[in-house]
Amino acid sequence: MDTEHDWISTPLTAELLRGALDVEHTEHGLLPHRLPARARAQNTDEQLAMAESQPSGVRLAFRTRATALELDTLPTKRVYVGAPPRPHGRYDLTVDGRLAGQGTVTDGNVVTVDMTAGTAEHRPGHPGTVRFTGLPDHDKDVEIWLPHNETTELIALRTNAPVQPARDLGRRVWLHHGSSISHGSDAASPTAVWPALAASLGGVELINLGLAGSALLDPFTARALRDTPADVISVKIGINLVNLDLMRLRAFGPAVHGFLDTVREGHPTTPLLVVSPILCPMHEDTPGPCAPDLGGLGEGRLRFVPMGDPAESATGKLTLKVIRDELSRIVGQRAADDPNLHYLDGRDLYGETDSAELPLPDGLHPDAATHRRIGERFARLVFTDDGPFAAAPRASAAAGSRLAP
Incomplete structure (x- = not known):
């Protein structure tokens, strides 16, 4: 195939x-959202607006024989004054479910955040292109996982062979909600975020x-979960x-x-798992709020400290x-009438032994190795053997193959 001219x-x-x-639909192209328009209209928090527009878990999915492809995007990157530079967001390309390439787009908009002054400055930038070549020359299922930590407008997709709709592989759909740890925090790439890894396993x-920063029991988030097939x-x-007290x-x-x-209004009998927080030593016995340690920024490090009193x-x-x-009590009470409701102590995913071996680098967020550990443990505890999701039947044939309603 001529990968240079026959796009x-x-x-x-x-x-x-x-x-x-x-x-x-923006002036540049297509902007994926992880909350529906109705929820976004009811939100007034800039943190949540940023988080839901960052496409953690969102991917382009199609079938093709192409050996090369290009994707034009306009990312929005964040820079924190005084903090170490953030790496460019990664694009993960999978072929038939296996990682086959990674790339970045170095151009894009930049938001510079000054945590000391409490300000943010937006500087518009230009689109860029991520390119993948050397793919196997046969029909295959391709997914391009978008950066989990960069708002990403999709502009154009080019391949050197026709693209067909993704196949329905008969997999169940797992709908998950959580904090920045579930969003991806310091994971290495979008397929290495712990829920993505657990889903693969x-x-x-x-x-x-x-x-990120927004698992706050908001009613509009609950309605989004209610209305999404899973x-x-x-x-x-x-x-x-x-964190926010x-x-x-x-x-x-x-x-x-x-x-x-x-x-439960939308999913009356669907297996539903409530997961409590993983171990976070600074907040085990000390209430919030927490705040960045601004003194450490001068040394090029970012850490968070608790501001409450035990x-x-x-x-x-x-x-x-x-x-x-309280979560254990509530789930135990409700499970008497709801046999499909389950509870998982987050310390079974990351506990005291893990904290000693792999401490949270900034006091709040797991690093790449810890994401992998949490994802592997979740898959083992929840999806296999006698786990709460092990025997759940498939009920929503279309939800995983295209945009959820």
């Missing part, structure tokens, strides 16, 4: 996307609603509520019940230990 352009449409709940199609669902709750124990329990009630937990402030106890 075929394929229109970028929602039908080529997996893992997105909505798309926006579990043989399921992932819709990842991990929203065969198994998990919600990881706790760390962001402590958002609510007290009195409000937490009813908010969890309300969130689960809303999800004594405040007696007045209802939330710690991770309090949250785990």
